[in-house]
Amino acid sequence: xxxxxxxxxxxxxxxxxxxxxxxxxxxxxxxxxxxxxxxxxxxxxxxxxxxxxxxxxxxxxxxxxxxxxxxxxxxxxxxxxxxxxxxxxxxxxxxxxxxxxxxxxxxxxxxxxxxxxxxxxxxxxxxxxxxxxxxxxxxxxxxxxxxxxxxxxxxxxxxxxxxxxxxxxxxxxxxxxxxxxxxxxxxxxxxxxxxxxxxxxxxxxxxxxxxxxxxxxxxxxxxxxxxxxxxxxxxxxxxxxxxxxxxxxxxxxxxxxxxxxxxxxxxxxxxxxxxxxxxxxxxxxxxxxxxxxxxxxxxxxxxxxxxxxxxxxxxxxxxxxxxxxxxxxxxxxxxxxxxxxxxxxxxxxxxxxxxxxxxxxxxxxxxxxxxxxxxxxxxxxxxxxxxxxxxxxxxxxxxxxxxxxxxxxxxxxxxxxxxxxxxxxxxx
RNA sequence: GGAGACGUGGCCGAGAGGCUGAAGGCGCUCCCCUGCUAAGGGAGUAUAGGGUUUGUAGCUCUAUCGAGGGUUCGAAUCCCUCCGUCUCCGCCA
Numbered sequence: 001x002x003x004x005x006x007x008x009x010x011x012x013x014x015x016x017x018x019x020x021x022x023x024x025x026x027x028x029x030x031x032x033x034x035x036x037x038x039x040x041x042x043x044x045x046x047x048x049x050x051x052x053x054x055x056x057x058x059x060x061x062x063x064x065x066x067x068x069x070x071x072x073x074x075x076x077x078x079x080x081x082x083x084x085x086x087x088x089x090x091x092x093x094x095x096x097x098x099x100x101x102x103x104x105x106x107x108x109x110x111x112x113x114x115x116x117x118x119x120x121x122x123x124x125x126x127x128x129x130x131x132x133x134x135x136x137x138x139x140x141x142x143x144x145x146x147x148x149x150x151x152x153x154x155x156x157x158x159x160x161x162x163x164x165x166x167x168x169x170x171x172x173x174x175x176x177x178x179x180x181x182x183x184x185x186x187x188x189x190x191x192x193x194x195x196x197x198x199x200x201x202x203x204x205x206x207x208x209x210x211x212x213x214x215x216x217x218x219x220x221x222x223x224x225x226x227x228x229x230x231x232x233x234x235x236x237x238x239x240x241x242x243x244x245x246x247x248x249x250x251x252x253x254x255x256x257x258x259x260x261x262x263x264x265x266x267x268x269x270x271x272x273x274x275x276x277x278x279x280x281x282x283x284x285x286x287x288x289x290x291x292x293x294x295x296x297x298x299x300x301x302x303x304x305x306x307x308x309x310x311x312x313x314x315x316x317x318x319x320x321x322x323x324x325x326x327x328x329x330x331x332x333x334x335x336x337x338x339x340x341x342x343x344x345x346x347x348x349x350x351x352x353x354x355x356x357x358x359x360x361x362x363x364x365x366x367x368x369x370x371x372x373x374x375x376x377x378x379x380x381x382x383x384x385x386x387x388x389x390x391x392x393x394x395x396x397x398x399x400x401x402x403x404x405x406x407x408x409x410x411x412x413x414x415x416x417x418x419x420x421x422x423x424x425x426x427x428x
Numbered sequence: 429g430g431a432g433a434c435g436u437g438g439c440c441g442a443g444a445g446g447c448u449g450a451a452g453g454c455g456c457u458c459c460c461c462u463g464c465u466a467a468g469g470g471a472g473u474a475u476a477g478g479g480u481u482u483g484u485a486g487c488u489c490u491a492u493c494g495a496g497g498g499u500u501c502g503a504a505u506c507c508c509u510c511c512g513u514c515u516c517c518g519c520c521a
Contacts, residue, residue, distance in 0.1 A: 004477095005484095041478055045490045052490090055502040059446030068501085075501045250438095250475095371476090378457065380484080381475080 001100055001368045008034060017106045020113050020330040025103065033096050040089040047082040051075065101210055105365040107330045108302075108339040114329030120342070121329065126313065127322030129346045130404065137410070138349025139402040140280040143169055145410045146428070149281075161270075161278075161285045163395075168428040172414075173288060173398050175421035177263050180290040180315055184391055187311045189261035189292055194241035196264055197232050202244040205370040207336035207362075208236060217267045217285075234267035238291035239388045246295050246372040251384065253376040257304060258295040261391065263288065281395045282354065288394035294387045295372065298364065301385035302339075305361040309341045312357040312391045318417040321400050322346040324353050338363045343392070345400045356396045359389030 007014060007030065015025040054075045061068050112121050143149030148169035154162040165173060181191055197219065203209040208216060217234040235241060242262050251258070266289050277283035292311060296304045309325065316323045328340040337360040344353035364383040367373070373381035405413040412428040419426060 038478080041490090045478065048491085049489055051501075055500095056446070058501055063447075072501055079501070378473085 001365060002103055002106065003364075003368065004096075004100060007100065007103075014106065018104065021104060021107055021333060022115065022331050023104055026099075030096075030099065033092060033099070037089070037092050037096055040085065040092055044082070044085040044089040047078065047085050051078055051082055054078070098210070101204070101369075104335045105338050105362065107333055108361070108363075110327075111333060111339050112327060112329045113331075115331040117328075117332045119329040120326045120332055123325050123327055123341075125322075125324040126317060127320065127346070129322050129348065132348065132406075132408075134408040136348035136351070136403065137406060138280065138347075139399040141349075142402050142406055142410055142412065146412075159285075161283065163281055163284060163286075169398065169402075171422065172401065172418070172428065173394055175418055176394050176397050176401070177288060177290060179318075179418055179421050180391055180394070180397075181261060181263055183315060183318065184261040184290070184292060184311060187259075187314070189259045189311075192242055192245070192260050192262045194238060194245075194262055194264065196235050196241075196267075198235055198240050198244070200231050200233075202240055202247070203233060205247050206240050206243050206366055207369065208240065211335060215269055217269055235264060236268045237266050237390075238262045238264040238289060239293060242291060242293040243295075243366060243386055243388065244370065246367075246384065246386075247370040249372060250381045251295070251372075251374040253297070253374050256295065256297050256374055256384070257300065258293075260293045260295075261290060262293075263290045263394075265289075281399050284395060287396075290391050290394060292389050292391045295384050296387065297374070298382065298385045301361050301363060301387060304385075304387055305339060305341070305359065308387055308389045309343070309359040312343055312359055312389050315392050315397075316343065316345060316356070319397070319401065319415045320417075321397075321404055321415075323356070334358075334360060336360075336362050336365050338365065341389075345396070347400060347403050348406070349403045354396070356400065357390040357392045360387060362386045362388075 002014065011025075011027055011030060015027050018025050054071070058068050058071050058075070061071060112119060114120065137145075140149065143165075146168075148166050150164040150166060153164040154160075157164070185191060200209055203216070216236055219232045219234070241264070242260050245260070246258065266287055268285060270283065270285065281287075292308055294304050294308055313323070313325070323343050323345045326342045326344060328334075328337075328342060333340050340358055340360040342355050343357035343359070345356040346352075347354050363385050366386045367383040370386075372384050372386065374384050375381045401415060401418075402412055405415060407413065407427075414422055414426055414428060
C-alpha cells in the first residue's frame, strides 16, 4: 500500500507515475472521497468527544449523589447522531481503504519506462550457450525418453498442469533444493520452515489480496476440521509466509537486516495463462521453489536488491548455466514491487532465455500493509523495506539442467556442484 | 475430539460498569548524588489515525486491555461469536 499521506498531498504526481505502469488512478474520485472522509471523520470524532465528556459528567454527578435524569435526557439525542456519524465515517474509510489496497507500488526512478515485457532491458549476460553438435531436445523429450517424467500419471491422479517425476529426476530435484539452501546459508541467510497454508491477513500483507484472488487456491470449509470461519489458501510462493513473519512486529534496528531462506512448494491456479507453456514443467499448478527474503533498513534496500540478485545468480553460476539479467520495465513489474530484476536462464530446447528467478525490492509497500517496523534507539518505529527473490525456482532449474547438460544419446551430465548431492555420480 | 482455566503496556502483574490509557514492580532513557563497582534520589517511558500546521515540531481530538459484534449515557470490567495459550483425558507422526 502507498502512503495515504502521499496520496493526499501529491495525488497528481502519484497518478502520473502510476500511469507509466498502465494503472489509471481515479484522481477525482479519490479527491472527493478524501474530502468526505475528512468531514465525516471530524464530525464523528467531535461527537465522540462530546459524548465522552458528558458521560464523564454523569459519572461525577452520580458519585456526588446528584439527580442524573436531566443529564441523561440531554445526552439522549447525541447517541443516534453519533451512531449515524460513525457509520458514515466508517463506510467512507472502508471505501478509501479498498481503493488504496488496489493501487500498485510506484516504480523506482531507475526503472525503465515501458508498456510490456518487450521494453525490459537486459543489463548483463553470464556464460555462453553451448554449441551442440546435435539437435537439442527439450526437457520433456529428454525426461520421457528416460522414463523420468509421467504427465499422464499426473493427470490421472489430479488434473492437467501437475507432474509426476520419477527416479533420478525426482532425486535431482531434491538435490537442487538442498544445494540451493546450503549455498544461501553460506550467503548469510537463515533457513526457515513455514506453513504452506495461510490466512487472508497474510495474503493482504504481501499484496496477493485483494487483487489476485483468482490466482490462488482457496481451501474449502466443509468438514469438521474447520472450526472457524477464516478463509485459508495454499501459498503461491514462500514469500507470503516468510515475509509475514515480521507482520505486526517492531524489530530492533541492530537486528537488521533479517535474511531468511525457505523451501516450499508453490500453488498457483494461474487463471488467465492457459495456453502458455502447456508442455512440460515450465508452468505448473504446483512447483518447488527456494525463496530468499530480506527485511532491511530503508536506506539499504537498493544495495540489498543488488546483493540478493547476486545470491540468485550465484546458484546459476555454480551450476554453470548461462543466463541473463533483465530489469523489468514499468509496464511489466509486479503489483507490489518498486524494482525487479528477472534472471533468465538459457534453455537449448527452446533456444531462448526463460525466467527462472525474480528479485524485487518492495520498499515500504508491503511493510505498510504488514505493519512491519523497526526502532532505532528511542525514536518512533519506522517502516522497514522488504525484498525477496527466487533462489531459484527449482522446477525450472531442473529443466535448465536437463536441457543444458544433455548428451546426444539423451543421457544427462550432472553439474559438478550437484555431484556431492547425488552420491558423486557424473551422469544420469 | 472431550473437560476445565486463562488472554491487560517491552516484561511481570492489579483492576470486576464512571475519577483507568490503565495502580505497583521489573526493564529502559535522562538528570542528581556517590573518588571505580554496588546502592540511593528525581523525571520520563505504548501504538495508530484525524484536525490545526511549511512541518515526521507543538497543541488538540479519537481509537486501541487477544479479535469482532452487542448491551449501556458510559465497557478492560456485562453478554455473544471467533482466535489463541495452558492443564487433564483421548487420538496420533
